[in-house]
Amino acid sequence: MLRLRCCLLTQLLSSPSASSASHLRRLISAAAPAVSPNPSFAVEEYLVATCGLTRPQAAKASPKLSHLKSPDNPDAVLSFLAGLGLSTADVAALVAKDPQFLCAKVDKTLAPVVAGLTGLGLSRSDIARLVSLSRKSFRYRSIVSKLHYYMPLFGSSKNLLRALKRNPYLLSSDLDGIVKPNVAYLHECGLGACDIAKLCSNQPRLLTTNPECIQGIVARAQNIGVPRGSAMFRHALHAIAFHSEEEVAARVDYLKSTFRWSDAEVGIAVSKAPSVLTRAKESLQRRSEFLISEVGLEPAYIAQQPAIVCYSLEGRLRPRYYAVKFLNENGLLKRNPSYSTVFTGTEKTFREKFICPHKEAAPHLQEDYDAACKGQLPTNFRFTRAKNGL
Incomplete structure (x- = not known):
């Protein structure tokens, strides 16, 4: 049967x-x-x-x-x-x-x-x-009418299912009394449909929480220097969602002390990359030690390029730094590149610019770089010296 x-x-x-x-x-x-x-x-x-x-x-x-x-x-x-x-x-x-x-x-x-x-x-x-x-x-058959609203809101079934995994209360929340007013308010704050879909796929509680709470989150985002309508506003909402004003202030203070930033510099960093507020303290401390003490970057420079703080230390920052350092020490670069270029470029761009052109002069560079990216070598690894005395 x-x-x-x-x-x-x-x-x-x-x-x-x-x-x-x-x-x-x-x-x-x-x-x-x-x-x-x-x-x-x-x-x-x-x-x-x-x-x-x-x-x-x-x-x-x-x-x-x-x-x-x-x-x-x-x-x-x-x-x-x-x-x-x-x-x-x-x-x-x-x-x-x-x-x-x-x-x-x-x-x-x-x-x-x-x-x-x-x-x-x-x-x-x-x-x-x-x-x-x-x-x-x-x-309950009402699930169909609710998904009739949510499907175009999230833009795809993949985004919808991701949001439901994080917040199953989406299907039991009051659409007219809670969800739709929150979406309308986010639109008023300058977020487009695509921005709202991305934001709420990762933070679906923003849809089901009390509208007054959403207004408080928006106010805190503006208080850290990210105005409505700016390119980073969605990222700021994601970074501070459901953190109290005191918690956000404590995170900002930790950034200041860890990276030796002034009030103005931390404001610049947060406004350009709000996601720095989501990093664990230990992670931030290790990046500070590497970027300031080992690479030698000035705190003011890091504040202007805060995205580098969010990259993987072992999988991106260290391997790229050691590769460029090796090339410089062996006279294989015509001029010193900016570390903004070194750290922020895509992996494909980095390899095309710093690895592939030196295969003959430094035959082990690509192999060593690949190993470093996989974390298979100690952090104080130095690339094998090239042939011909280089």
Whole structure:
């Protein structure tokens, strides 16, 4: 019976007529003979043996299903989930978190929801992922209307699913009272649709929090020197979202002391690269020691090029520094490049400018640089001397 239902559902989902929920209802009805209530139906055993729950999970979930007298509806739901492509582990996790999912009506609720989501452009794999992320929200047909709003807001199912993973409350929040006013306010602050999609994919709580809280976050972003409408405003909101004014001030003070910046310099750095506020203290300290003490950069220079503080120390800054240092020491560069150019250029650009042109003069440079980028060599590594006395 389960296999037959699964095959029927799979056929429907892969058919161009998947929007017809009534067709699925007729198929399931035709495939399912009447089942007499079974007064001895053991819910806890069913959850363990059929759904894959652990014994403690089943014991916790079974009281919510005590009204079930037969496995008929749970069997239909499991068949439905299998037809969507959920794994045994996915099903077990879903049932453990929302046991009442097994009570949902396939023909009246779940199948129409799938048909509606398919109509919005979600693929079968997207819908399967959505089942796991949305949990009980998938048991309500209102999920279709909510996703009808969220899909164009996030711009793609990938962004939407990322946001739901971080904040499943998106599907239970009040669209008209909370979400839409927050989106409208972000638009007023100068963020375009693409900016809002990127911001809220990473910080989806901005959509579901109280509008007054959003206004406070905007005010704190302006207080650190990033005005509305600026190119860095979205990044500033992401960096300080849900941090208090005191926490933000403490982060700014730590940057000042670590990089020896004045008030003006830290203001410049934060306005150009708000993400410096998100770095761990130890990470910032190590970058300061490297850039100031080893490379010899002035604090004022770093403040003007704060993006370098955000790059990987072992995977980018050190390998590039050692490569350029080697080239300079061996007279292979006509002039000293700026470290802004060295550190901020793309990997492709760096290799084309500093590695590839020196293959003959420094045959081991590329090999050593590749190894350094992978962290396979100590930080005090010096590149093998080139041939011909260089």
